Amino acid sequence: MAQAVRHDAMRARNLSLVLREVRTHGSLTRASLAEVTGLTKTTVSKLVGDLLDAGLVVETGAVRGGERGRPGVEVRVSGDRVAALGLELNVDYLAVRVVDLARRVRLRLTQTVDNRLSEPLDVIGDLRRLALSALAQAEGTGLRVVGAGLAVPGPVDVESGEIHNAPNLGWRNVPVGTALDLGVPIRVENEANLAALGELWFGVGRADFLYVSGEIGIGAGLVVNGALFRGARGFAGELGHVVVTPEGPQCRCGARGCLEQYAGQDAFFEAAGDRSPYAHGIDAIVAQLEHGDAATLAACDKAGWALGVALSSAINLVDPHTIVLGGIYAPLFPWIGGVVAETMGGRLAQLRAQAPPVEVSQLGSEAAALGAAGQVLETVVADPAALSERLTDRRDPAPR
């Protein structure tokens, strides 16, 4: 597990440290970098030089003025050289995003289709076409796409890139990772996990929170200290099958009274009296709520209560700092947020000083694709030296 540290590893780490500090501060001079990292000015200068050569940071013309003394030249993360592809394959849409190292979204391609009606390989083909088009466009503007992340609705074997079992798509053991074959490395991951990371890097998430993804299934992504918690086998976060009532309604997972049976999309739509939810969608539900429809309001109460109960268990077990509600719970937030918080408060307030605050995701359905791209960019920041080598090998033999 632990690896021997040699000079190159030392260098790689310090390079990463500098790049990370530049990113968190927006832009920094070499002098202030020396201060925040604890490295000497000399070392920082050398490291920044390498990052400039690799195109990962750029000097802003701007200069820190105001005080006296020679003004420093600030550097910031460059968004013009390196980018990543974020993909999402979900039940009713495909999404592709190109995000640069500065975390700006450079390209958005979305396609609405009911993927349950097609064969897995056809769906993957559609996504591949979309992704390749995005790749070509990105590389046309001079961006080097260093990798792709793919979000899928269900547990995944991250090593092999295989979908184990995506009940909402009806897929089993589909090797999406290898089938996509984009010419860049692909990392496949659960949608809820990537949405959580999306929220961390592009949304309201802070370093510690539990993201709740309300789709047909209910998933959760736990972010602890800025990193995803995946559990021993990578199946952590199955909030949808946390017990609400042990002898409650039968769930398709084989158990009874799982959260999904109270607050899942299907159960919720049915409780709201909508018999053709996929025709009307969540917007119709919101419209009903805005008109004060009693059945729909009652459905919100029920779902919110169940969510509050399941989240209470989750909070007792994993102690997140904040809860972030995404998926269908985001548009429903005005009608369920209160019940969720109240239920949680009633169950938790005495043991803890207070229950964690409940917030809404702002990213909509984009969260997972952004998280997928962000995850790839994270690997670049974690080891800029690896990329720099790759860049020099593939492009100019001697960049300096």
Next chain:
Amino acid sequence: MAQAVRHDAMRARNLSLVLREVRTHGSLTRASLAEVTGLTKTTVSKLVGDLLDAGLVVETGAVRGGERGRPGVEVRVSGDRVAALGLELNVDYLAVRVVDLARRVRLRLTQTVDNRLSEPLDVIGDLRRLALSALAQAEGTGLRVVGAGLAVPGPVDVESGEIHNAPNLGWRNVPVGTALDLGVPIRVENEANLAALGELWFGVGRADFLYVSGEIGIGAGLVVNGALFRGARGFAGELGHVVVTPEGPQCRCGARGCLEQYAGQDAFFEAAGDRSPYAHGIDAIVAQLEHGDAATLAACDKAGWALGVALSSAINLVDPHTIVLGGIYAPLFPWIGGVVAETMGGRLAQLRAQAPPVEVSQLGSEAAALGAAGQVLETVVADPAALSERLTDRRDPAPR
């Protein structure tokens, strides 16, 4: 968070790596250390030399023979120089253990008292006396006690060493860490967390498991990849307040239907028809079970079922590899293990290939104290250089 790496940090890490490999392999020659770490023979020789000087490893007279060529001299972790103190302050006993770096228990002191009857400071005084006596004995045999760990029943602020709220003791905001004042650094931590670590290092635990501590309260310690999972605020693992039935019996935490109301020691003893549980204790219950007492058997079924329900939620959320039952569940295992596993299997088998196996703790009430000592020893292995400095400063000015 991330720190700059300098030459000394590189060295510290490699020193730690070598020591860790020696420990996991029991004993190793320099040559095989070079192989497993990837460092060169030269470097390993130097590092091993330093560890020998610091007294953290010793050369076994024994030599790896059999093959041809010059036989290598094996080194193993030395238990004769460095040790740690493991303390537990619980409701009905105080425990002190001295454990050496080779993880051998050198001294056991246990005192049975009902600590709810005394003032916190008096209890701390008792523990202090016990600990100082153990310290003196240990140092008398030439061991250097580098620190102490203290397990307490309830959530703790690890930074300040303060007990927030230990409902079973009736303590609130007691600064145990500073009050103990042993002359060595003290780390205070939740009993369930330390028992989990005890199980990891001294018992049946492997790298990923959820330890369940059945005491008056029910706690859990989650070990992921060999490290404790503490959550954002350090309050993770409150398994006792996971929901079993949302509208069930009132719990002292303010909620209803928490696991503790079904499987906690008080609820269980009451269901077993024992009106004076503290007089008879768990042994009396086991005797009743061995005689086939119907009420007690029924109490086991109920507690086991509730435990299975709560663990199902926990497994869905954090995906541990294994469940380890400790506390009162260890002696009760023959009568509840089956129900727990069945309940979990019924709820989990379909979504996962199979529910995690359920095992029994073998350490009894010693787990937390051993984990507490082990945690201190871990800091030594993680940074032997820090200790080596301390040793040279305090003992011989120039040990070599």
Next chain:
DNA sequence: CATATTTAGTCCACAACGTAGACTAATTCG
């Protein structure tokens, strides 16, 4: 407006540490 002061960034000699390969030591095999 010239000079002192201050801060940024670079340069150079040096120290710490790991590497590579030669070398010595201690065994077994034939």
Next chain:
DNA sequence: CGAATTAGTCTACGTTGTGGACTAAATATG
């Protein structure tokens, strides 16, 4: 007993960070 083999040490060297001197470019001061 010598060749082969493996363990461990020694020495020259390469990489990387350090520390302080030095240069650069701004503001403050008289």
